Amino acid sequence: MQDVETILQNKILLASLIACFSAQGLKVIIELIRHRKINFRFFMSTGGMPSSHSALVGALATGVGLTKGWESAEFAIASLFAVIVMYDAAGVRQAAGKQARILNQLLDEFLHDAHHLNAEERLKELLGHTPFQVLVGLAWGIGISILALPVF
Numbered sequence: 001m002q003d004v005e006t007i008l009q010n011k012i013l014l015a016s017l018i019a020c021f022s023a024q025g026l027k028v029i030i031e032l033i034r035h036r037k038i039n040f041r042f043f044m045s046t047g048g049m050p051s052s053h054s055a056l057v058g059a060l061a062t063g064v065g066l067t068k069g070w071e072s073a074e075f076a077i078a079s080l081f082a083v084i085v086m087y088d089a090a091g092v093r094q095a096a097g098k099q100a101r102i103l104n105q106l107l108d109e110f111l112h113d114a115h116h117l118n119a120e121e122r123l124k125e126l127l128g129h130t131p132f133q134v135l136v137g138l139a140w141g142i143g144i145s146i147l148a149l150p151v152f
Helices: 002-008 011-035 052-068 073-090 092-110 131-148
Strands: none
Touching: 011 052, 011 131, 052 073, 052 131, 073 131
């Protein structure tokens, strides 16, 4: 039980999680503004605006830099980890989402009854992020870390 308390006192971890979860919450708000309806699936979905993965790693790297120093090995590790995660979010997963969209369109065209397929049979299309969504997520994470660390 003492280990849990120790983990919950980790300022960098808390700031990073707040950045991630608040970015997920922003997705719901943005969806509400764009489509005038609440879609709670955005709390758990991948893809969309802003990138919660980028927010998390941006807050992590910023928190490490603020607490350990910008010249520290820990900051270098966190920064490189952030770059890899953001590259994956905007590159590999975005490409996989585009491929899924094309495959679903092909399925719709060749199988006239494809619309009866349930969500589990169709490929998930919203997997990755645009570079802009990644940058917004990164900015969100940096901002949350800068604001949250002094509070903790």
